[in-house]
Amino acid sequence: MTDKLKPLRQQIDEIDAQILELLSRRGRVAQEVGHVKAETNAPVFRPEREAQVLRGVADRNPGPLKNGDVQTIFREIMSACRALEKRVTVAYLGPAGTFSEEAVYKQFGSAIEGMPCASIDEVFRATEAGTADFGVVPVENSSEGAINRTLDLLLGTTTVISGEVSIPVHHSLMTRTGTMEGVTVVCAHSQALAQCQVWLNLHHPDIERRAVASNAEAARMASQDPSIAAIASEMAGEQYKLGVVEAHIQDDPHNRTRFVVIGKLHTNPSGRDHTSLVLAVPNKAGAVYDLLAPVAKHGVSMTRFESRPARIGTWEYYFYVDVEGHVQDANVARALEELKQNAAFFKVLGSYPVSL
Numbered sequence: 303m304t305d306k307l308k309p310l311r312q313q314i315d316e317i318d319a320q321i322l323e324l325l326s327r328r329g330r331v332a333q334e335v336g337h338v339k340a341e342t343n344a345p346v347f348r349p350e351r352e353a354q355v356l357r358g359v360a361d362r363n364p365g366p367l368k369n370g371d372v373q374t375i376f377r378e379i380m381s382a383c384r385a386l387e388k389r390v391t392v393a394y395l396g397p398a399g400t401f402s403e404e405a406v407y408k409q410f411g412s413a414i415e416g417m418p419c420a421s422i423d424e425v426f427r428a429t430e431a432g433t434a435d436f437g438v439v440p441v442e443n444s445s446e447g448a449i450n451r452t453l454d455l456l457l458g459t460t461t462v463i464s465g466e467v468s469i470p471v472h473h474s475l476m477t478r479t480g481t482m483e484g485v486t487v488v489c490a491h492s493q494a495l496a497q498c499q500v501w502l503n504l505h506h507p508d509i510e511r512r513a514v515a516s517n518a519e520a521a522r523m524a525s526q527d528p529s530i531a532a533i534a535s536e537m538a539g540e541q542y543k544l545g546v547v548e549a550h551i552q553d554d555p556h557n558r559t560r561f562v563v564i565g566k567l568h569t570n571p572s573g574r575d576h577t578s579l580v581l582a583v584p585n586k587a588g589a590v591y592d593l594l595a596p597v598a599k600h601g602v603s604m605t606r607f608e609s610r611p612a613r614i615g616t617w618e619y620y621f622y623v624d625v626e627g628h629v630q631d632a633n634v635a636r637a638l639e640e641l642k643q644n645a646a647f648f649k650v651l652g653s654y655p656v657s658l
């Protein structure tokens with residue numbers, strides 16, 4: 303056995319030496335890129351370029367490693383190379399161990415400074431003030447719909463959307479002991495309680511449900527009190543040394559949350575992009591229909607349409623619309639120009655690469 307392993311491990315050692323040499327070369331080139339950018343005051347983080355690199359490695363991947371795994375490795379390589387230019391600071395809804403933190407790492411890799419914030423409002427504030435270079439905020443969940451606070455803040459922010467990240471959201475029921483003995487209350491963020499309501503009704507109909515600030519906070523509470531069970535990610539459970547009572551209790555097995563990256567950076571076209579806008583129309587018959595006509599006319603696909611009350615006491619709404627393409631694409635530019643003519647309110651939130 304050992305005789306057979308030895309030469310194979312020698313091969314791996316030789317390959318690792320080559321990988322290390324190549325990584326070092328890549329790092330030195332990234333440093334040069336950093337110097338060129340510094341001369342022209344150009345931004346360090348280029349989401350469109352990173353998206354192209356990640357799509358490229360998936361397209362050219364000869365196997366046997368899976369595309370997603372190769373992309374994870376390259377995500378980290380780019381993160382480490384980027385950190386040689388500058389370590390970007392990213393604000394997100396904390397504490398550590400939330401799905402927002404997972405989204406941050408999926409977008410930026412781990413060579414960053416994470417800045418956990420107490421609320422979505424604070425993420426916007428930190429990014430607007432420049433305390434953070436970027437912010438990552440949840441915008442919609444596949445089972446529960448829009449994250450209204452994010453939509454409301456996007457309306458007035460001076461930041462733009464420079465990226466999107468979508469991650470699978472799996473919830474587990476966890477306690478200190480890994481059993482439900484002595485448990486009188488289940489704590490989680492209100493979204494997570496909603497995403498697990500059918501399962502809870504079926505298995506624990508009589509246990510009190512309590513909404514808390516985040517799932518990670520619920521996990522922290524459960525770690526200190528045996529009468530509390532938390533619904534959170536297993537990552538958060540591990541952080542607080544909880545035992546799993548039941549894994550994957552979310553009602554929809556394909557449950558996902560989409561996040562947007564906010565910042566001051568206007569992203570260039572990557573070849574596969576989305577553009578987000580907010581619109582309002584005068585309150586008259588057929589106005590929404592007329593408003594959206596240019597989208598179809600110019601062959602632009604709409605991928606999302608969401609409404610929010612304008613909160614000015616009348617039945618008026620803001621419409622949050624996502625379309626395929628970049629504001630610099632000719633058909634998108636023409637459609638937006640016409641949309642703007644018919645709109646009482648019009649704001650482009652940003653164009654950015656489609657998430658992996």
Ligand SMILES: C=C(O[C@@H]1C=C(C(=O)O)C=C[C@H]1O)C(=O)O
Pocket residue numbers: 332335346347348349351352355379380381383384387
């Ligand atoms: C090296 C660059 O800077 C950053 C790092 C990248 C990389 O390591 O491939 C890609 C884009 C930038 O976010 C670059 O702009 O090319």
